[in-house]
Amino acid sequence: MKLSDVSIQALRLAIHSGEISAREVAETTLQAIEQHNPQLNAWTEVTGQRMLKEAESIDAKRQRGEDLPPLAGIPYAVKNLFDVAGYSTLAGASLFSQRPAARADAFAIDRLRQAGATLSGMLNMDAYAYGFTTENSHYGATRNPRDLSRVAGGSSGGSAAAVAAGLVHFSLGTDTNGSIRVPASLCGTFGLKPTFGRLSRSGSHPFVASLDHIGPFARRVDDLALVYDQLQAADSADAFQASRPAAATLPGLSRGLEGLRCGVLGGFFSEWCDEEARAAVAVVAAALNAQDEVMMPEAELARSAAFIMTAAEGGTPYLPALRQMPEQFEPNSRERLLAGAMMPAAWYLQAQRFRRHFQQQVLPLFSKFDLLIAPATPCSAITIGQQTITINGEELPAKASMGMLTQPISFLGLPVCTVPLATRSGLPIGLQLIARPFNEAAVLRAAWVLEQQGFTVAQINMAGA
C-alpha cells in the first residue's frame, strides 16, 4: 500500500480491517522520514518512540474489538512552536533550545491524540514565526519537495514540505500573516486558515496574539476537512477563542458549489502578482463561475497595519532577551524585533483601530458573494537565498513580499483554504478561497470541487512507499 496515495478515511479503514496495522504504518513513516528528511530538512525532531506507542495503542484497541477513532493510526507532524510533552518548544529559535521541556501537549495535539493520530515529530519554521521562507539560520532552510533548490515558504515551511513530500498525511501550522497559505502555495498542497478565534491556540508559542491562527495542511480536501473537524472544540484557556459550537465540514463537501456565489478580488490582489498567478486565478474563476471582479478598498493600508501590529506584538515580548542575550537571536530578525518593541504606541493603536474599520468596509461584500478568489503568493517558489522578486515591474524584497497578498485577509480574520494549481513553469502556485467569518464549509466545498474536477495540481511522493 502506497500510504501517501490513500486518504485518511481509507487508511483508517485498512487499519480497522487488519489489512495493515497502525504500527506498520508508523514504522513505514519513520523509515521514510529517516531516508528523506536529510534532503528536505522539514523535521527538527522525530518522536519515534511516541509514535510507535500511539500506534500500538490503536492496534490494541482494534484487538479488543473497540471502535477506532476518526484519525486512528494516521501519521502527522506539527510546527515546532506547538508544545509536545517532554520536548522543548523551539519556535524555530536557538534561543529556546535550552528551555525546559513542555509538561503537556498543546490543546490541538491533545485533540489529535484523542482522535487516534500518531505524532511523528516537530517541523522546521522561520525563527519566532517571523518570515515567509523558512530559511532558518540555526536549523537550516527547509527545501521545497517539488524542487529542492527552492524555498518551501514560511513560516510553517516544514509543515507544508512534510505533507507535500508525501511523508505524512497532514500537519499543523500557524498563520499570522500568511504562514499557512504561503508555504501551501509554494509547496503545492492544501492548507486551511480558519476564522480568527475558531481554533484554540493554547499550548502554542505566540507570535502576534491579535493575529495568530492555527490550522492544518493536507494532500486532499477531504483529509483537510476531517482534521479541521477534529480540531474544533471549546477551550477556556484561549482568551481569543470565539464562543461558537463545532460545525462539521466533512459531511457537506459533496454539496459542492450549491448556492455559492463567487467573485474574484481585483485591484491590489490582481496587480501584485505575476502572469502565472493571474492565469491560475482565471482558471479557477471559470471553474467556479466567478464573473464579477470585487474591489477590497484599502487593502494596501491593511497590509501596512498588519505589518505594524506584527512588529509591535511580535517584538515586545522579546525585549528582556534582546537586552540580556542579543547574540542568541536569529540575525535575520533581531533588529526587526527590536524596532517593533520601540515603535510609538500610537502607530500600533491606529493599526488596531483601522482593523475594525477595515472589517466594517469588507464584511458587507459577503452579502453579495459567498466566496472570493485571490492568489496566495505573488509568484511560485523562489530559490533558496534569493533576495528579491520582480512583480508588477518593481523589484521587491523577496522574504517580506511573499506574504503581501495573504496579509490583508488574515488581518480581517476570514477563513481561507489554499488550493494548489500547476503553472507553465512546472511549479505550483496556490489560490486563496476566502469566505465570511465561520464559513469554513464554503471554502472547503469549493476546494473539493476544484480537486474533484482535476483543476488542482497532482500531489507528489518523495517516499515512493
Place this chain on the structure above:
Amino acid sequence: MNSPDWTHYIAHMEQILQLELDDARRAELLIQLTRIAQMAEPLMAYPLDDRLDVAGVYQA
C-alpha cells in the same frame, strides 16, 4: 514636514529601554524603524472615527 530624525529617536530609546547597541546594530535598527515609519505614515494620516474601537474576535 521634515522627516523625523530616527537616529535621535533610537538613541533615546536605547537609554529608556536600557539597551547596549553597537554601531552595526544601530544602523540595522535605523533601516528597520525607517521601513515601519514609511508604512505608518499613510496609516496615521487615515481618518478614523474617534469612537472606533479596536477589533475583537468575531462572535456572530
